[in-house]
Every structure is written in C-alpha cells, then in structure tokens.
Amino acid sequence: MIVSTKILFKHAYKRYAVGAYNINNAEQIMGLFRGNLESKAPFIIQISKGARSYTDKRLLEAMIRAADKIFPDAVYAVHLDHGDEAACMDCIQSGFYSSVMIDASHEPFEKNVEITARVVAAAHAKGVVVEAELGQLGGVEEHVSVSEADACLTNPKEAEEFVERTGCDSLACAIGTSHGAYKFSGSQGIHFEVIEEIARLLPGFPLVMHGSSSVPADEVARINAAGGKLKGAKGVDEAQITRAGAMGVTKVNIDTDGRLVWCRVHREHFRDNPENFDLRPPGKVFQAEYAKYIAHKNAVLGSAGKLDEVRALL
Numbered sequence: 301m302i303v304s305t306k307i308l309f310k311h312a313y314k315r316y317a318v319g320a321y322n323i324n325n326a327e328q329i330m331g332l333f334r335g336n337l338e339s340k341a342p343f344i345i346q347i348s349k350g351a352r353s354y355t356d357k358r359l360l361e362a363m364i365r366a367a368d369k370i371f372p373d374a375v376y377a378v379h380l381d382h383g384d385e386a387a388c389m390d391c392i393q394s395g396f397y398s399s400v401m402i403d404a405s406h407e408p409f410e411k412n413v414e415i416t417a418r419v420v421a422a423a424h425a426k427g428v429v430v431e432a433e434l435g436q437l438g439g440v441e442e443h444v445s446v447s448e449a450d451a452c453l454t455n456p457k458e459a460e461e462f463v464e465r466t467g468c469d470s471l472a473c474a475i476g477t478s479h480g481a482y483k484f485s486g487s488q489g490i491h492f493e494v495i496e497e498i499a500r501l502l503p504g505f506p507l508v509m510h511g512s513s514s515v516p517a518d519e520v521a522r523i524n525a526a527g528g529k530l531k532g533a534k535g536v537d538e539a540q541i542t543r544a545g546a547m548g549v550t551k552v553n554i555d556t557d558g559r560l561v562w563c564r565v566h567r568e569h570f571r572d573n574p575e576n577f578d579l580r581p582p583g584k585v586f587q588a589e590y591a592k593y594i595a596h597k598n599a600v601l602g603s604a605g606k607l608d609e610v611r612a613l614l
C-alpha cells in the first residue's frame with residue numbers, strides 16, 4: 301500500500317530511520333519488496349530522474365503497481381529522488397508519487413527558497429509531501445579547517461529559516477556524507493554536532509541523510525576478486541547510521557550499496573559460469589541477495605519489525 305511519508309516519519313522520529321532505496325528495474329523491485337516484507341519494515345521506494353528515463357517512467361510505475369498486487373502486505377511511500385522543478389511538477393500531477401524531493405541546493409539560498417516554496421504549494425494542493433535540500437553534499441576531508449568544513453555543511457540557523465519560509469515537510473542536510481562509493485579518504489564520518497543543532501532548532505522535524513551507503517568492505521573485496529577495480533571505496537559506518545536515526549535523521553537514502561550487490565553477483569556469476577549467457581540465473585541470485593541486504597539494512601536502521609505498528613496507524 302502506498303502511503304505518505306508523513307505517517308512513516310511521525311512513527312519513526314528519533315526511534316528509528318526509514319530506509320529509502322533507489323530502484324531502476326524489475327529485479328531491484330522484487331528484491332526490495334521481498335527484503336522489506338521478510339524484515340517486516342515500512343520503506344520508501346525512490347526513483348531518480350535517471351531511473352525515470354533508464355527504461356521509461358511509465359514502465360517503472362507499472363512495475364511498482366504490479367509489485368503492490370504481488371506483495372499486498374507492503375507499506376511504503378513512492379518518492380521522486382533529486383527532482384528539479386519540472387520533474388517535481390510532473391510527479392505531483394501524475395497522482396502516483398506520495399512524495400517528491402526538490403533539489404535546488406546548488407542555487408543560492410534565496411533562489412532555493414523561492415523554487416522550493418513553489419513546489420511545496422503545488423504539492424500540498426495535491427496531498428503530496430516535499431523533501432527539500434540545503435547545503436552541499438560532499439565528504440569533508442580530514443585536513444580542512446573547521447570554517448572550511450562549516451562552509452559545506454548545512455548551517456543550522458539557515459535550516460530553521462529555510463523550513464519556516466518554504467513549508468517543506470522534511471530536509472536533506474549536508475552532514476559530511478556524499479553520493480557514490482568513495483565517501484571518505486580517512487577516518488571521517490557523520491558530523492553529529494550538525495544534526496544535533498538542527499534537531500534542537502527544529503524539534504520533531506524529519507531530517508534526511510543522503511549518501512548513506514555503507515559500501516561494505518567484503519562486498520568491495522569480492523567485486524575486486526572477480527575482476528573489479530574499486531580501489532579505496534569507503535562508505536558510512538553502520539553504527540553511525542543507527543546513532544543518526546536516534547537523533548532525528550528519519551530517512552536514510554541508499555542506492556550505491558544496491559549497485560554493489562548487483563555488481564558482485566554478476567561478476568561472480570559470469571566468472572564462475574563462463575559458459576552461461578542467460579540473464580535469468582544471475583538475475584534470480586541478485587533478487588535473493590538484494591532482499592538479504594535490505595533486511596540487514598533495516599535491522600541497522602531499526603525499521604525492521606515495525607510494519608505491524610505502522611499498519612495499525614493507517
């Protein structure tokens with residue numbers, strides 16, 4: 301059942317975080333629904349602009365509608381990831397998305413406010429909720445000074461003003477993480493002091509962490525052993541993700557880890573079965589392995605086992 305993130309976030313706030321997983325194809329959708337049901341977790345299925353054009357946005361939408369029938373017990377939100385204004389408006393009008401993200405974080409503050417407020421007005425008129433972003437995502441190198449680090453991270457006072465002026469429903473904050481498989485060069489990690497201050501200024505307001513993949517070392521090692529060349533790949537420590545959830549990070553975005561599972565399964569399969577050219581054997585393994593990954597991640601987030609409680613609220 302497709303629900304609003306509002307319900308999910310209200311239940312989760314400071315108790316656990318909801319996993320927001322990117323999907324592009326049928327195999328990911330099947331693994332995602334299975335993994336969430338096996339771990340009894342509510343979740344967010346997120347679709348980027350790239351995913352909407354990889355095959356066709358209508359195909360993705362139809363596959364999710366089909367999954368909804370195959371897995372009638374699933375409770376999840378459908379969310380546009382990193383939308384621009386045009387993509388947000390398209391998703392709001394479609395009636396399919398329960399949530400959109402307007403990412404105008406590359407714009408100056410005033411312009412970001414202006415664009416986000418326009419999307420919020422259109423979305424709220426249709427009962428759609430809006431995630432916005434403030435700050436520049438990116439790993440903060442160990443050698444940079446505190447003032448240099450502050451320049452990339454979300455400014456808590458600005459976050460308070462931004463939420464007040466835009467009316468957005470959740471906020472993606474730059475807290476030291478970055479997208480992709482190469483997040484940190486050393487022992488850097490999440491800037492908890494930034495989360496703490498934003499949560500203090502905006503009590504009860506759901507915060508979102510992008511770039512939350514853990515880039516598991518064993519996954520990277522297996523990929524490299526099967527011919528991959530992912531040198532120095534590093535992600536977010538899982539204990540830090542759990543801690544962020546308890547502090548007000550209510551949505552945790554994960555894409556890269558799913559791609560790593562896909563890469564490992566296919567590299568190992570074709571290395572070990574050089575005579576095979578059929579897509580279905582590795583595709584089957586991927587669905588099962590992705591489901592296993594999702595169930596594990598939900599245990600880390602604390603969303604595992606919360607499905608019945610959330611369903612009781614609907």
Ligand code: G3H
Pocket residue numbers: 322348349350351381382479555556
């Ligand atoms: O934050 C970006 C997500 O990982 C989506 O990636 O734009 O390549 O689909 P994508």
Ligand code: 13P
Pocket residue numbers: 322381382478479480481509510511512513514553554555556557
């Ligand atoms: P990762 O690249 O760490 O998986 O982050 C994904 C993300 O933030 C999607 O919006």
Ligand code: ZN
Pocket residue numbers: 382479510511553
């Ligand atoms: Zn992101």
